[in-house]
Amino acid sequence: MESALRSGALQDANALCRPFVDPIGDSSRMFRAFLTAMSQPGRVVAAFGPGEFPETLGTTGFGAALTLLDTDTPVYLSKKVGDAGTRANLRFHCGCPIVDDPAEAAFALLTLAEAETVLPKLPVGTPDYPDKSATALILVDGFTSDDTVRLTGPGIYKYKTLGLDAPRGLWKLLRENSDRYPLGFDTVFVGDGDIVGLPRSTRIDPVNIVEEI
Amino acid sequence: MSVEAQPSQQESKAGARKDGDAVGGALQERQKWMSVLAKANSKMLANKVAGLKGLPNYAVIRPAESGSVMVRGRAGGTGSPFNLGEMSVTRCVVQLNGSDKGAVIGHAYVTGRDKHHAESAALLDALLQTAHWRPIIQEAIIAPLAQAAESERRTRREKVAATKVNFFTMVRGED
Numbered sequence: 001m002e003s004a005l006r007s008g009a010l011q012d013a014n015a016l017c018r019p020f021v022d023p024i025g026d027s028s029r030m031f032r033a034f035l036t037a038m039s040q041p042g043r044v045v046a047a048f049g050p051g052e053f054p055e056t057l058g059t060t061g062f063g064a065a066l067t068l069l070d071t072d073t074p075v076y077l078s079k080k081v082g083d084a085g086t087r088a089n090l091r092f093h094c095g096c097p098i099v100d101d102p103a104e105a106a107f108a109l110l111t112l113a114e115a116e117t118v119l120p121k122l123p124v125g126t127p128d129y130p131d132k133s134a135t136a137l138i139l140v141d142g143f144t145s146d147d148t149v150r151l152t153g154p155g156i157y158k159y160k161t162l163g164l165d166a167p168r169g170l171w172k173l174l175r176e177n178s179d180r181y182p183l184g185f186d187t188v189f190v191g192d193g194d195i196v197g198l199p200r201s202t203r204i205d206p207v208n209i210v211e212e213i
Numbered sequence: 214m215s216v217e218a219q220p221s222q223q224e225s226k227a228g229a230r231k232d233g234d235a236v237g238g239a240l241q242e243r244q245k246w247m248s249v250l251a252k253a254n255s256k257m258l259a260n261k262v263a264g265l266k267g268l269p270n271y272a273v274i275r276p277a278e279s280g281s282v283m284v285r286g287r288a289g290g291t292g293s294p295f296n297l298g299e300m301s302v303t304r305c306v307v308q309l310n311g312s313d314k315g316a317v318i319g320h321a322y323v324t325g326r327d328k329h330h331a332e333s334a335a336l337l338d339a340l341l342q343t344a345h346w347r348p349i350i351q352e353a354i355i356a357p358l359a360q361a362a363e364s365e366r367r368t369r370r371e372k373v374a375a376t377k378v379n380f381f382t383m384v385r386g387e388d
Contacts, residue, residue: 015308015310015315015316016274016306016308016316016318017274018272018273018274019274019275092274092275092306
């Protein structure tokens with residue numbers, strides 16, 4: 001009576017995806033990956049997701065959503081991410097409230113192209129409660145071996161380089177974000193099969209760009 | 214896992230108010246068959262499902278899982294609510310793919326810990342939403358089960374009625 005195995009993005013936009021095969025084990029392993037990524041900023045950490053996933057999220061993005069989102073985490077979905085199928089899947093599998101205003105979100109799911117417009121609207125916490133801030137999950141195609149930026153800060157021995165093909169304005173924005181520490185949002189870049197954490201505590205410097213960003 | 218007080222039911226109630234009588238009627242019908250399936254005997258249900266020929270493929274979207282729900286009551290039906298206690302509930306969600314309506318999703322919440330019961334009920338709920346299977350299942354499964362439940366209720370009512378005792382107080386004639 002079990003259905004034939006299917007994989008990849010679903011054809012029917014309204015269809016629900018099958019979540020993790022081993023919900024407890026898989027989401028624990030993914031959570032471990034997030035802990036590693038956030039404690040060692042800039043390190044490319046292996047991550048994964050279910051075989052079926054909403055097309056806008058990709059498998060790793062869906063895996064991240066299943067791991068991190070629940071009824072207590074209001075989620076903002078950017079225009080390119082939040083189609084009807086993705087909303088239906090997140091609402092069903094995570095039970096998370098989906099908010100239209102990024103300022104109300106605990107998590108934001110967005111593409112790299114939308115980062116510069118969405119990130120400035122995310123909550124950064126208050127001096128008394130810096131934890132009342134958002135975590136941005138930015139979906140990227142992947143990481144490169146070039147050294148785009150140099151990272152320093154807690155969790156990094158001396159310095160670390162990260163290769164990511166992102167607009168210069170985004171690096172500037174993330175740098176300004178780390179300037180207002182302990183306030184600020186945290187960022188995780190979600191690639192295809194890997195993630196990179198960039199918490200607000202990490203200092204970003206350009207490598208090949210001579211002038212100050 | 215803890216299940217919050219059956220969101221699907223709340224949603225369907227809200228939907229019935231919003232969308233008018235036609236949709237409300239369809240919802241009431243679905244509520245009826247979901248209720249029959251949830252209260253049915255698990256083995257009987259499994260036998261009936263096995264008897265259906267040419268079932269379509271389905272995917273288990275939320276594998277059957279058991280947890281507990283808090284049952285709340287109101288004294289006399291109108292008093293302030295109190296927590297009566299927790300009860301075991303098993304839920305399951307399946308999805309039919311490639312049917313005439315696209316993806317059809319079947320839900321089931323059943324009391325107890327019988328995962329097969331929840332999965333059979335969810336599958337039948339999905340099938341009952343398709344034009345092809347509805348008449349077949351209504352006739353072969355829902356109607357007989359509803360009838361069996363009704364006759365059981367009637368027998369019980371009659372048995373209880375037969376042992377009814379009327380209490381009365383003798384007037385002591387003091388006035």
